[in-house]
Amino acid sequence: MAYTGPYIAPATVLLSTQTASNSASIAFDSSLITSTYSTFQVIISNVYPVTDADELNLDISTDNGSTYLNSGFSSGDLFNDYNSTTLGNNNSTTTFNLVTNQSNNTSDAPICGYIDLYSLPSTNAPACVAQLSYFISGGTFVQSVFSGQNTSLTAINNIKFSFAGGNISSGTFSLYGVFG
């Protein structure tokens, strides 16, 4: 029998999914990044760069993508080869640098992971936490845990994924809004 009780709003909603195909970037704009949601999540899957050994960045904007912030970041990850306890670190003060040295070989594993974004549409400093897996160019399978923040106290209304050196060959990016 169908449920006939009061309507219960979902806690998390799918806002948009974009599929890259030799795309310069994947952006989610101010129609999606709104104060309706307290937190956002992005799941990325099957992402490869066109250029080998490229770096996947997440940029944030306060003017709906006319410009993206390039200072005030404290961001970095701890990564390790799947069979090693030796940790490496990538970090940046100019962007959320999610992945460094990603392989473009489609016989290697693509980038998969989930990203939690906090305090975007607010006057609090935005922050980002992620867990990702990917193949390093000429290397092996890697897991990473990422965290970062930016000092901006202006509301963020646009986010953009792009590789530093070339286009996004393929991949799916799904944006979710979390109520609360």
Next chain:
Amino acid sequence: MAYRPPSSLPAKVFLKRFNVGVSSSFTMPNVLTPEFNNYEIIIYAFTPQTNVKNPSMRFSYNNGSSYISSGYLNGALIQTSQNATTLSTATSTTDPRLQGTAPNSTALAGGCFYLRLLNTQGFTSALSFGLIAANVSAVRYGRSITTYLSDTAVNALRFAAVASSNITRMFVLVYGLRE
């Protein structure tokens, strides 16, 4: 009247709950379908009958008729104790570890972790992160990754405590993530 957000789809759909009792393994056919490419699985109170037996997982591409026993790249990274900064690792090409060292058979909390199963329609990756309860007073964290390097979609899972231990109990909640 309850608030109705405009044109929103539930992002996470509850699919199934499993309460697993004493068993040599737990299989989960007929849950992973092409409707979802990504899944979130919550596992808690994972307890092996024998101490220090890792929770592990295998994929199936034939809905559980057989489970893939080779070809994985897998590694678990764990904190060696709750008050340590040192790490250890456990890897397997045959039985992907979900947490590295497993909880003790007498642990109250057991193993509690999220398992994100991403890209199940090809080159499946699994990311886990959570707590390992070594006994009644000791806990630490573990995280792991697995990839199966094939573009064949997977449609079933098998969980076990390796090697050679029954599972005493575990609870499994499966959610589909729309994309």
